Amino acid sequence: MSTRDFIEKDYYGALGVPQNADAAAIKKAYRKLAQELHPDKNPGNAEAEARFKDVSEAYDVLSDPKRRGEYDDARRLFGAGGAGARAGFPGGFPGAGPGGQPFDLGDLFGAAGGGARNAGGLGDLLGGLFGGAAGAGGGARARSQAASGPARGQDVETEATLSFEEAVLGVTVPLRMQSPGTCATCAGSGARPGTSPHICTVCQGAGVTSRSQGAFAFSEPCRNCRGSGQEIDDPCPTCAGSGITTQTRTITVRIPAGVKDGQRIRLAGKGAPGRRGGPAGDLFVVVHVAEHRPVTATG
Structure with missing residues (x-):
């Protein structure tokens, strides 16, 4: 607000x-x-x-x-x-x-903040105009950082069914759901306990490889490490090296008063965990409201 x-x-x-x-x-x-x-x-x-x-x-x-x-x-x-x-x-x-x-x-x-938005737009414009002119090396470095840096986790969606009265007044409900989570065996590293990932020998940790064709240079995700910038010699037996497993969890969600049927409620940071230290995604709860059945007086 x-x-x-x-x-x-x-x-x-x-x-x-x-x-x-x-x-x-x-x-x-x-x-x-x-x-x-x-x-x-x-x-x-x-x-x-x-x-x-x-x-x-x-x-x-x-x-x-x-x-x-x-x-x-x-x-x-x-x-x-x-x-x-x-x-x-x-x-x-x-x-x-x-x-x-x-x-x-x-x-x-x-x-308020208009100057920042304008400055950001101007920066995007200048970056688009001069990013290529800065040389293939500068563009490759930027893409390398994006490929091997922290990555945000995926958003997750679930559902909750409320009575008409609960939708009107608001309610706190527990939700039991299955969603991706950090592997408990390897703590998300993807490597078998007792071992650690090491820098990719092909891209040297950049996550991308570059090739030249005439006056142009092209970059693509490293095929050896799949863009992660790291190699895992001995993968975790639980998550097969992904660092993520499907987990069952129960979370408590506060449904605000006045919610309507079909409305989506966003819970920031409650989705799938991020990769390489990135932030978690969001959880979206789709609310279903049961049909209102008024009580009729009997004489």
Whole structure:
């Protein structure tokens, strides 16, 4: 959530509760609105879906004491409902004309980091223009580092089925799943315990080999070490030298309130382990919400 959201959105108004409402009142208000506005009960109603997203976002903030405190502090600092953020500052904002000009913090937030993005784009452009002119050796070195350096692990996807009530209120569920993991026998090295990989004798650890054809030089992953930059003389018997095995694990996942059927929840760093010290991939949980069956009164 951005600082702009903290300033401009009225989460108390979205739930219809006063700012001094306690946790029980906030939960009660959200539960009532969520049941009324849930997309499964209002198929094709764009307005109800938008309201459902608003009340879910409001409850997600106000039900967390820490985030609620940060939200309240931000509104006190900049003005409730974003009024202070949009209004002219008394005496004029620095650089503004006499009497003060309207100043939208969105301009500030939108510009934040813009220089870095522009610089990155300029760097990419210059790299594309002059990378080849720097000589085949420079390009080969860059590709060598990319091939033999740390590699991010793969993303993993699993599923979770919730009742309608769990989807509305949020729930913590244990997920038992099979996914790639670091080999426990060799600790991910790929070599039999007691031995270690050594630098590839063909590419000298670069992970790529180069060949010249006239005025051009071409690079490709080293066929001897398959681009890893290392050779394993005695592979691990458990993972056959890959450093990764399929493992069964149980993790606890917090499903946020207001989740919809088919929504994907991302858990950073919970996917497959990286290679050569690289970061792990992400875990994506696809949520399935059971059909809501209202209880009918019997006379």
